[in-house]
Amino acid sequence: MTPTRWAVLGPGVISRDFAVGLAASKYGMLHAVGSSSRERAEAFAREHGARAAGTYDEILAREDVDAVYIGTVHTTHADLAIRAVAAGKAVLCEKPASPTLVEVERILAAAARAGRPFLEAFKTRFGPFAQTLRDLAAGGDLGALQHIQAARGSAAKTRTGRVFDPALAGGAILDVGCYPLALAIDLAAAAGQPIDAPQYRRFEAELVAGVDGTASVELGFGAVSATIATSVVESLSDTAVLRFADGEVVLPKVWGSRVESPSSLMVRRRGSERVIEVPTVQPMAAEADALSLALADGRLEVPQMPWAHTLAAARVLTDWREAALAG
Structure with missing residues (x-):
């Protein structure tokens, strides 16, 4: 299977843990880093060996990014997830998907319209x-x-x-x-x-x-x-x-x-x-690989954390x- 080219959005503590996990995955590789601060994105990219760095808009516009991991604060999840699926990316979003049910429904509706997989990141x-x-x-x-x-x-x-x-x-x-x-x-x-x-x-x-x-x-x-x-x-x-x-x-x-x-x-x-x-x-690594498999198979959902569970x-x-x- 062609490796999934991942971008991390939000180079914080949890994203560092994800980068470590991704390095142990079967199907993914860290390719790019996006941040509201270009300097933070570039520093994270150097630290973890990503080839590209830039603002959120720049990373989402790249055709060489297949999937994004959203590791930002809760209140930014919905906006970034909706923008990411609209840009054709699969999305692994840190829990909770968003602070309110209304926002989560918006995310899933956007993913369905775009035909892109979305997974709420419950590693457990x-x-x-x-x-x-x-x-x-x-x-x-x-x-x-x-x-x-x-x-x-x-x-x-x-x-x-x-x-x-x-x-x-x-x-x-x-x-x-x-x-x-x-x-x-x-x-x-x-x-x-x-x-x-x-x-x-x-x-x-x-x-x-x-x-x-x-x-x-x-x-x-x-x-x-x-x-x-x-x-x-x-x-x-x-x-x-x-x-x-x-x-x-x-x-x-x-x-x-x-x-x-x-x-x-x-x-x-x-x-x-x-x-x-x-x-x-x-x-x-396991949750990243699960999203990679969904992307390769043309599925919108991952069986371990289906959308019905995210909504519940x-x-x-x-x-x-x-x-x-x-x-």
Whole structure:
């Protein structure tokens, strides 16, 4: 397969991690870097061996760019994604795709019109660990999936910067709460439950510097319920629990890292425990390759994170954040 020529838009910290992942991918190569600052783009290109650098407009106008990775702040995702697909590029956009459901719908409509693939970058959706969870949720020895309990949170060193800026859609819900939500949506869908009409049971939040510093939600997707918590001001457990009719699955270090997916899970049933070990992947490489394959095959969506899941996540994130900011 002809290598996908990638451009990074937004040469920040997360984009550096993506560049490392892309170097380990099977089907992609970093070719160009775009930024609102030409100097920053050129510095990033030198650091990671990209051949071209320039402003966003200059990079999107290049015919030798096949796909773009958007690693900018949340509030810029929609504009860049829509411009990119209109320019004929496939798009891998950091989560959340945009702060509101309306904006996410605009992105997907633009991708459909342009006939270009779009993928929301949930690296946790890729690899054997994620597929093992889907297989368990689909039913088997443990019976029906009933409940998902998951959290993601850490204590920021300062109360400044993007995460604490209301104008940049800061806060825990969009920044890290989207991870346990995406897990719940993935597994509820694998269990055959509807994900497009969530039932909300409880919202809680504490505002810090005008954004949601901590937040939690209890909700249901059909017969599967979920309890989700998130924070940017305190560390939360990275162990998730899936409860089934006939047992439970414990997921230590459920989120893995930016360089390696999780490797183990524990199945508990009727007083017995067994640990399942699975191979790991470089998750950012895996999501890049998934988009490359979609582009090569002429598909608009990636099965590990289809558009229906992006819309479902945007719906809950929008409602959850509105409830949090309303107090």
